[in-house]
Amino acid sequence: MAKKISLPLRNLTGKPVRTAVLISLTALLTLTVLAGSIIVSSLRQGLHSLEARLGADIMVVPYEATTKSRLENIVLQGNTGYFYMENALYDKVAAREGVGQISAQLYLASASAGCCSVPVQIIGFDPETDFTITPWIKKSYGKPLADLDIVVGNDLNAFVGDTLTFYGVDCRVAAKLDKTGTSFDTAVFTNQNTIKALIRSSVDRKMNDFQKLDPDKVVSCILINPADGYSVEEVVNDINIHVKKVKAIRTKEMISGISESLSGVSDITVILIAAVWLLGIVILLLAFTMSVNERKREFAVLRVIGSSRGMLASVVLREALTIGVIGGIAGAALALLIVLPFNSLIETQLGLPFLLPAAGTLIALTVAALLIAVLVSALASALSAYRISRLDPAVILRGDQT
Amino acid sequence: MKLLAEQVSKEFLRENRAKGTNSFFAVQETDFALEEGTLTVLMGRSGSGKSTLLNMLGGLSIPSSGRVLLDGNDLYALPDRERSHQRNRHFGMIPQGQTALQSLTVLENILLPYSLYGEEPDADRAEELMQLLDIGSLRDAKPAELSGGELRRTAIARALIRRPAVILADEPTGDLDDENTAAVFRLLKNAAGAGASVLVVTHENDAMQYADRLYRMHAGVLTAE
Structure with a gap:
């Protein structure tokens, strides 16, 4: 008995290097946003704690x-x-x-x-x-x-x-x-x-x-x-x-210096996160576009054998979501493994009050980072998904024949 | 199932920097009927419009005018999702060129039409077709390992896997030797014999010997012989 075929999964496993690069990139994006958020949140928490x-x-x-x-x-x-x-x-x-x-x-x-x-x-x-x-x-x-x-x-x-x-x-x-x-x-x-x-x-x-x-x-x-x-x-x-x-x-005046340092560290962290994300989103967008372009003929074949436009878009989106989920989980795990055990070292290096947020906040930040990873992957592939759903299979398969 | 084209035409726009945009008709207004239990051969030179007509008949290319009726129902009046499902259930299309999905094996490529709508695949039919097309030993091979002829036969098996009521083949024997060409035409003839409506678009004269009906196309104009 033949097994049911999951096209998105087969497409991803069929190109292991490309898939690994995309997952690593998504993991890096998640890592930066989660680690950055935890650090900024810990600094704010530390300042509040000091005031209290x-x-x-x-x-x-x-x-x-x-x-x-x-x-x-x-x-x-x-x-x-x-x-x-x-x-x-x-x-x-x-x-x-x-x-x-x-x-x-x-x-x-x-x-x-x-x-x-x-x-x-x-x-x-x-x-x-x-x-x-x-x-x-x-x-x-x-x-x-x-x-x-x-x-x-x-x-x-x-x-x-x-x-x-x-x-x-x-x-x-x-x-x-x-x-x-x-x-x-x-x-x-x-x-x-x-x-x-x-x-x-x-x-x-x-x-x-x-x-x-x-x-x-x-x-x-x-x-x-x-x-x-x-x-x-x-x-x-x-x-x-x-x-x-x-x-x-x-x-308040005494801790104003700390507030200023904290604000500086927060700003730098936010700028770094934004830079990594901008770069990452552009790379993801290009990667998904190239990946879909090189498989245009395959998508046309899927139309020929009965895929609707929506089904083609769904294949592209599901590939992206799979990458988003796996990369997001890997990046979030890595961020937690770096920030949580080494928070004392980070505190020492920054020289600022640093208090990890409560477990509930950490979970919320992690879930938010995961959602962002999945959302960004979906958005980066949305353009490709739209374009592939609009393709004219007759033109693609015809080549230069009429 | 009977496939009928009423006054279908296909106009394309051509971008020309010097002369601006102009249009031309790949298929002039045409009436065409594909009957059950017959193998129809459509011959013509490259660029004559025969592939365009085949794609319009298969629900892949919206005609500029006219209608395509499948058992009396206008194919292009259906929403894309429904038309695609009809194509999956009733049509077996063999497009030009290499059309295997690279990440799937030969067997998976052949069974792919079942997967799209989550249906149980007919593995026995796949085995039967692979034997008939002499690709049984390649069931677990990936497309990158196959020759052009083997890929072509894989595409033919995929088109026939669901015993479609309508078979539309665009140059199905382009990459095949004489022996395999004969085997493919026998297969298509048998399908017609079993009640399918079969259209083969080709520029090879050998196809004529299998034709129940023969048409020619020239500059978008269809003529019966």
Whole structure:
């Protein structure tokens, strides 16, 4: 018994090199659009995550820290560092008109020497007033942090129950946070009592830049949200004018550099995707046109034995759709295999907040890339399909006979 | 089935840079009947219009005027899909030149008319035709491996696979030696004997001996002999 013949499949397998080239091209198009989309989406997600994690509209730091790059290095780049200002400045800032939510943080950087398990940024927050870190930590750890308990960022190689030592003080890992794609993924969070104990120990071991530091009398950073009826601008200006030795910074302004870099990377990615697609579509269009032209006589024969115009167009379109589906799946798989396992490397290379979208978004992006691959293949072949459906078989088969 | 052409003509436009566009008639207004159970031979020189007439009869080339009736039904009044289906079911056409699909084997090429509309192929008939046309050993060969004569015989087997009521053959023996030419004409004669309406367009005089009816064509004008 003879098997049923699928003409599109037979045409594709009959020309394996041409088919492989077309599938590879479609795969490349899908790869660029999916990998590019995931990267752009991850950068945007990273920026949103950073904005959410900063959690306050205004940061007030000692004036010398604004040598701004130092602050930015710590908050945005994930470098370690610390700076301090007197508690009295906190009281002055808190007393200013327009200040709504306010909370202080203490910073400390652990050392890479034997006294510390890992060199990380340690951030001490005040659970009673904090409004930025506590809501986030609550997702991973529902209870208040006990003294000498720490919560670690997602990128740190430590797990719940582990003990990390900082300046000779053993701290228990109470929780590990979800990934944020920001510098906070490599930080450690703890309460005021614990960070003060760590600062004291670092001073005692002469490993702190501030040798006469009393952690009970200092803060590193003050986080503020304006009260209702006051704008961020008003509160920032008021603090900068009336409180000496400090600098109030809009957090949005601090991350504006990142926004600009992200916008630049996004633009370049979009331009690259557009260039690859333009080239790919032209090549696909030419390839389908040439492929159909060289088989004009075969299509005329199909008309002779009873194919309708629609059936001829369907053969061309089904060939293109098969190429689109196979190339799309291959390209999408390749994009996921490149971007997902190597997202940390991409983050490091870009030096920007980078957070992979949720699984649902990834699936949606993948499905969209596949649909685009199939659609582009269909469109590239549509002209050929139309032309072949219009061909006059009598003219093609007649050659130069009448 | 009876195939009738009423006052059919075919006009083509010719582009000429110097003289502009002008037209000429490949087939002048013609009446023609292809009767059941007869083998009709249409002879004429190259360019006389005989292939154009055959294509109009086969539903492949819309006449500039006139009608083509298959058992009284106007073929060109049907939508393309229906006309194509009619061609698949009732017509066996042997076009000029090499017409095998390169990606299919000889057997698959022969059975192709069944595949178009998803019908169960008649493998026994294919075997019978391949034996009669002496291409039985080539069933799994691809067209690129065949000679011109073998390709021609493959096209003939494909045209006859569905035992069509109307057979339209355009120079069916062009690439064949005397022995195979005789075999093909015997096959076509047998088909006519079984009730088919057969038209053979050729410029070979040998065909005359098989003809029940003979026509000649010259400059688009058809004359019966």
